Amino acid sequence: MAKFDFGDDSVVVIIGSGAGGGTLANELCQKGVKVVVLEAGGTQSNASFINDEWKAFSQLAWLDKRTTSGSWRVAKDFAGLPAWICKTVGGTTTHWAGASLRFQEHEFRARTVYGDIKGANLQDWPLTLRELAPYYGKAEDKMGVTRTHGIPGLPGNNNFKVMYNGATRLGYKEVHTGNMAINSRPRNGRARCLQLGFCFEGCKSGAKWSTLYTELPEAEATGKFELRTQAHATRIEHDDKGRVNAVLYVDADGKTQRQKARIVCVAGNAIETPRLLLLSASSLFKDGLANSSGQVGRNYMRHMTGSVYAAFNEPVHMYRGTTMAGIVRDESRHDTRRGFVGGYELETLSLGIPFMAAFLNPGGWGSDFTWWMDRYTSLAGMWLVGEDMPRETNRVTLNQNVKDQWGNYVPNVHFDDHDNDIAMRSHAYTQAERIYGAVGAIKTFRTPPYPSTHNLGTARMSARPRDGVCNKWGQTHDIPNLFISDGSQFTTGGSENPTLTIVTLAIRQADYIAAQMSRRTI
Amino acid sequence: MKTIPIVHIRERGDAAHKTAPTLTRRSLLKGTGVLIGTLAIGSPLALLAPSTVWALELAALDQGEGEALLRMGRVLYPHERLPDAVYALLVKDLDAAAAKDAAVAGQLRAGVASLDKLAGGSFTAATPDRQLAAVKALEGQPFFDTVRGKCVTALYDNEMAFATFGYPGSSWEKGGYILRGFQDLKWLPAPPAAASPPPYMG
Numbered sequence: 179m180a181k182f183d184f185g186d187d188s189v190v191v192i193i194g195s196g197a198g199g200g201t202l203a204n205e206l207c208q209k210g211v212k213v214v215v216l217e218a219g220g221t222q223s224n225a226s227f228i229n230d231e232w233k234a235f236s237q238l239a240w241l242d243k244r245t246t247s248g249s250w251r252v253a254k255d256f257a258g259l260p261a262w263i264c265k266t267v268g269g270t271t272t273h274w275a276g277a278s279l280r281f282q283e284h285e286f287r288a289r290t291v292y293g294d295i296k297g298a299n300l301q302d303w304p305l306t307l308r309e310l311a312p313y314y315g316k317a318e319d320k321m322g323v324t325r326t327h328g329i330p331g332l333p334g335n336n337n338f339k340v341m342y343n344g345a346t347r348l349g350y351k352e353v354h355t356g357n358m359a360i361n362s363r364p365r366n367g368r369a370r371c372l373q374l375g376f377c378f379e380g381c382k383s384g385a386k387w388s389t390l391y392t393e394l395p396e397a398e399a400t401g402k403f404e405l406r407t408q409a410h411a412t413r414i415e416h417d418d419k420g421r422v423n424a425v426l427y428v429d430a431d432g433k434t435q436r437q438k439a440r441i442v443c444v445a446g447n448a449i450e451t452p453r454l455l456l457l458s459a460s461s462l463f464k465d466g467l468a469n470s471s472g473q474v475g476r477n478y479m480r481h482m483t484g485s486v487y488a489a490f491n492e493p494v495h496m497y498r499g500t501t502m503a504g505i506v507r508d509e510s511r512h513d514t515r516r517g518f519v520g521g522y523e524l525e526t527l528s529l530g531i532p533f534m535a536a537f538l539n540p541g542g543w544g545s546d547f548t549w550w551m552d553r554y555t556s557l558a559g560m561w562l563v564g565e566d567m568p569r570e571t572n573r574v575t576l577n578q579n580v581k582d583q584w585g586n587y588v589p590n591v592h593f594d595d596h597d598n599d600i601a602m603r604s605h606a607y608t609q610a611e612r613i614y615g616a617v618g619a620i621k622t623f624r625t626p627p628y629p630s631t632h633n634l635g636t637a638r639m640s641a642r643p644r645d646g647v648c649n650k651w652g653q654t655h656d657i658p659n660l661f662i663s664d665g666s667q668f669t670t671g672g673s674e675n676p677t678l679t680i681v682t683l684a685i686r687q688a689d690y691i692a693a694q695m696s697r698r699t700i
Numbered sequence: 701m702k703t704i705p706i707v708h709i710r711e712r713g714d715a716a717h718k719t720a721p722t723l724t725r726r727s728l729l730k731g732t733g734v735l736i737g738t739l740a741i742g743s744p745l746a747l748l749a750p751s752t753v754w755a756l757e758l759a760a761l762d763q764g765e766g767e768a769l770l771r772m773g774r775v776l777y778p779h780e781r782l783p784d785a786v787y788a789l790l791v792k793d794l795d796a797a798a799a800k801d802a803a804v805a806g807q808l809r810a811g812v813a814s815l816d817k818l819a820g821g822s823f824t825a826a827t828p829d830r831q832l833a834a835v836k837a838l839e840g841q842p843f844f845d846t847v848r849g850k851c852v853t854a855l856y857d858n859e860m861a862f863a864t865f866g867y868p869g870s871s872w873e874k875g876g877y878i879l880r881g882f883q884d885l886k887w888l889p890a891p892p893a894a895a896s897p898p899p900y901m902g
Contacts, residue, residue, distance in 0.1 A: 229870035232857055334896030335877070336885040342895055343888045354895040363900040370900050372876030382872045492887040497867060499882035504896070531867040535856035543776045543848055544832075551856070552779060555866040617888060 180404045182214055187438035189214045190691070191425050192445060193411045193454065196269020197680040198664035199445030200389025201320075204397040205688030211695065212402050214437055215394075216427050218410040218446075219266035224391065227272075227380030231532045234379030238272050240265040243588045244449070245577050250593040251626045255540035260591040261480075262629040263447050267407055268390025270447065270631070271677070272380045275502035276360040276387065277525060278323040279674035280314050283307040284512055285520075285565070288670040291512060292519040297596055298567035299477055303669040304641040304650040310682055317682040321359035321387040322366060331355045332362045332371060335499030337526045340490070340558040344613035345506045345524070352507035356525070359387035359678075360500060368392070373499035375528065409435075412586055414442055414458040414467055414660070422467070422660045428584050441691060441700060443652075445663040445684075448478065448633035452574045452666060453589040455637065455647075468637070468647050468654035468662075475575055477568035477638055478591065479671040480630035482599045484607055485527060487538065487550065487559045488614035488622045494558045496528040502561070509609060510564075510673040518601040521673045522564025524610055529559070537628055550623060558614065562606035563632070565673045567596035574636050632676050637666035651690040652683060659700045663687060705755060733763035735770065735791060737784045745783055745860045754785045760798035760805050766791045767824050768812045769847065775828075775835045777851050781864050790854040794847065804846065811843030 182189050190206055192199045195217040203213045219240075228234045239262065246253035246260045253260070264270045284291045286303040294300075318326040325331050332355045334342065345353045360377075361370045371385040384391055397403040408430035415424040415436075422442045429435050444451045452475035456466040466474050503526045510521035529537060531554060538550055550557070572594060576587035595603075611622040640646025643655035652667050654660045663684055665676050672679070694700045735756040739746045746752050758766050773790040798805035812823070818834035819826035826834070838844040855861060862869050871877060878899060883890070890896070 229872045232853065330897045330900070331895075332897070333883060333899040334891055335882040338896060339883065339885045339888050339891060342891040353891075355897070362897070371878070372872075373878040373882040373899075374871050374876040375882075376871065383876070492885075494885060495881065498871075498877040498880070530869070531862055531865050532853070532857040535852050541848075543851075545778055548777055548779050551777075551865060552781070 179398050180212070180401055182212065182404050184436060185438050187423065188212060188440050189438070190441045190443065191216065191437055191439040192443045192663065193425065194269055194445035194447065194664065195267050195389060195394060195405065196264070196445065196447065196664070197271050197389065197677045198684045199443065200268065200271065200393040201681045201684035202443055202445065202663050202688055203403060204393035205685055206692065207397040207400040207402040209688065209692040210402060211692060213397065214404045214406065216409040216411050216425065216437070217267050217405060217407050219264065219407065221267045221407050222272065222380060222390070224380070224382050224384045227382045229374065229376045229379060229382065231379060231530050234376070238264045238266045238380060243580060243582050245580055245588060245590045246592070247590060248572070248593040250595055252629055253593070255626065256629045259629045261447070261449055261633050262631050263633065267394065267405065268388045271388040272390055273378050274631070274677055275377050275675070276358045277502050277505070277675040278318065278321060278357050278359045278678040279523070281307065281672040281674055281679055282510070285670065285672040288520070295519060295567060295598060297569060298598070299570045300568060301638070301640055301645055301669050304639050310686070313682045313686045314678070316685050317678055320392075320685075321678070321681065322361055322368070323678070324356065324358045324360070324362050325354070326357065329365065330362045332358055332360060332500055332503070335373065335503045336494050337496035337499070337528055337558050338504035340494060340617055341504050341506065341524070341526050341560060341613065344615075344617040347616040348613055350506050350508045354505065355503060356505040358500070358502070361385040366392075371500060375497045375499055375501065377501040410584065411446070411454055412457065412584055414444075414454065416460065416462065416467070416657070420462055420657060422657055441659045441661065441695070443661040443663040447664055448636045448666040449574050449589050449591060451662065451664055452636040453576065456576050457586055463656075468656045468660055470656050471644050471646060473638065473646050475636050476570045476573045477635040478572045478574055478593060478633070479566050479568055479635040479668070480593065481632040481671055482522060482562070482564040482566045482602045482606070483627040484562045484603050485559060485625035485628075486562070486607060486610035486614065486622055487557050487625060488611075488619035489550065489553045490556045490558065490619055493555050495555055496526075496558050497530055501528055502526060506613070509606070516605050518598045518605065520565030520598070520602065522562055522602055522606050523673055523675075524606070524613070525561050525563065527559050527561035538623065538625055540626065560610055560613075562603070562610060563673070563675065564602050564606060565671050566599045568635050568638070568670060569594070569596060632665070632671070634665040634668040634671050634676060637662045638669045639667050640669065652687045653690070661687060661691065705757070731757040731759050733758040733761060733766055735763065735766045735788055737788065739783050739785055743783070745785070745863055748859055748863060754788065756788045756792055758791070758795045761791070761795050761808065764824070765809060765812045766795065768815055769794055769808065771824050771831065772815065772835060772847055773851055773855065775831050776848055777855055779864070782855070782861065786855055786858060786860050789858055790847075790851055793850050793854045797850070807843050807846060811838070811847070814838060814843070
């Protein structure tokens with residue numbers, strides 16, 4: 179691995195090594211750009227991943243102090259854990275399920291297509307599906323997404339069999355084992371899926387794409403890459419002209435270091451990214467970096483979510499095999515006859531006994547609860563994920579009453595469901611119950627949202643500087659050598675799981691940064 | 701009679717507990733109390749343990765308090781098939797928290813006293829209906845939340861619970877489910893290959 183000097187101001191510093199940061203690092207290194215990645219977490223591997231829900235959670239999850247507010251159910255059930263994301267090399271690509279869906283054309287034009295929705299802060303993206311399509315193709319190839327580039331779909335497990343039969347009996351047409359960044363056969367040096375059933379705990383077979391064992395080692399092989407682990411960024415500094423020029427971070431020994439930089443790219447996931455911009459407030463940028471619009475931290479989206487579990491008289495054993503083993507896509511269309519704008523996906527999901535106990539019905543107890551646990555082997559489950567409305571008041575702020583282990587204000591995540599989110603969730607719950615009812619479910623249960631896995635929108639793209647934080651390249655409107663490189667860029671959330679789009683934007687951003695560097699505009 | 705310390709039947713993933721040292725009654729007299737119980741012979745759980753007799757030595761709570769909390773665990777999460785040995789894990793975790801923090805110890809003691817009072821004298825000896833009413837009366841109070849919250853991990857994250865509910869846990873060392881029934885469901889037709897292609901077998 180390369181080793182760059184703290185004073186080397188020719189490097190690009192990327193904060194975060196997940197889907198956005200890890201991909202951007204590799205793409206830049208392949209073009210000969212020198213990159214330092216600062217990753218707050220430590221390093222795990224396929225060998226060190228654990229097929230045990232709580233142990234893996236402790237190993238991978240971001241557990242630094244956070245607070246919550248607002249009327250969303252997560253604030254009540256998991257007050258200190260608004261998001262279920264990771265602090266480890268590879269970021270949340272260690273934990274993600276692998277679903278890799280392209281946004282639909284109309285989802286880039288939410289304001290135009292959905293109209294002026296009261297209480298929502300909708301904007302069109304400053305880019306189109308047509309512009310992104312070639313990059314989507316590159317991302318799918320890189321990640322090995324099934325049902326693209328001639329890669330076969332994954333074989334469906336028992337949980338999918340239940341979903342498939344129920345959904346097709348109901349008349350749904352687009353029902354299959356999904357577009358997954360999980361190898362259905364060996365590819366690019368990675369093994370095929372062994373149907374372990376522990377996708378969320380870090381894939382021990384390496385069949386699931388993660389930057390940990392794809393992008394990061396590829397970047398390292400260029401000799402242009404340095405990864406610093408347990409390096410927790412706490413502040414981005416700038417010069418007199420307002421250009422960023424260094425990143426302060428706390429290293430593994432608890433010492434503060436300063437790495438100089440030509441360009442800084444922030445990819446800390448949509449809670450830490452705005453937090454870092456806000457923590458970096460200065461006399462020149464009193465409201466935080468890149469925040470002349472006041473939109474940093476606002477428009478926090480987490481997708482409309484919920485789950486439905488169903489009990490049958492016959493065995494299912496849903497825990498066997500790929501966690502997200504199949505999808506129903508018919509409801510992802512925009513069709514206001516359903517009583518809401520935007521759409522949602524239905525995707526199988528399974529939890530082991532420890533997480534069923536924690537997440538089936540947080541706070542629940544008594545024989546109503548144990549009825550479900552007693553029937554564990556006869557349960558099927560699915561997750562509902564749809565587009566939620568960006569709202570100015572749903573936001574990440576600094577909680578000035580609480581500090582983290584380094585003495586910095588922790589992020590507070592405030593969220594209130596929009597009426598559209600509530601209407602969509604209600605529709606999705608009903609449809610999921612009808613799917614299971616069509617194949618003889620004896621009982622169904624509406625599980626409330628888990629802590630957020632899809633965190634989006636808190637430093638969004640906009641055509642006009644006053645409406646958002648960055649432009650269509652993720653370059654901040656205010657500071658040309660400061661980039662947003664993760665899901666914080668999303669102008670709206672779409673109904674699709676966001677990772678493929680984050681990777682796609684990172685590949686595209688790398689082209690832009692390299693071109694600007696060679697033109698010496700940044 | 702061999703007696704297994706309860707701590708040794710919690711851990712999964714290795715066979716260490718099967719050769720774990722056993723306790724004698726004499727060695728159990730150091731603490732503040734002891735809970736002792738048995739696993740039903742012939743249950744799958746008995747196969748997991750080197751002995752059908754289990755014991756839990758308490759460090760902060762007395763035996764009566766331990767028994768009341770075990771009972772409260774059963775009222776909160778009633779599973780007929782789950783043996784007392786699993787509910788003893790709840791008492792073990794609560795006792796450890798009480799040993800570490802006097803405030804928790806006080807909260808648990810006062811909580812048990814409330815349960816006794818609500819049950820008309822002895823919570824442990826009361827009828828199931830009376831026990832349920834007593835627990836329900838405390839819902840939303842910090843004591844209730846402490847015990848209920850601890851149940852989630854204590855009762856459901858151990859090998860005996862896994863065996864009881866039919867969850868096999870770690871699959872990696874068994875090669876996953878690609879050859880072990882991930883699509884063996886027979887009561888519904890298999891989806892067509894376009895929706896669910898056959899697995900790659902090399």
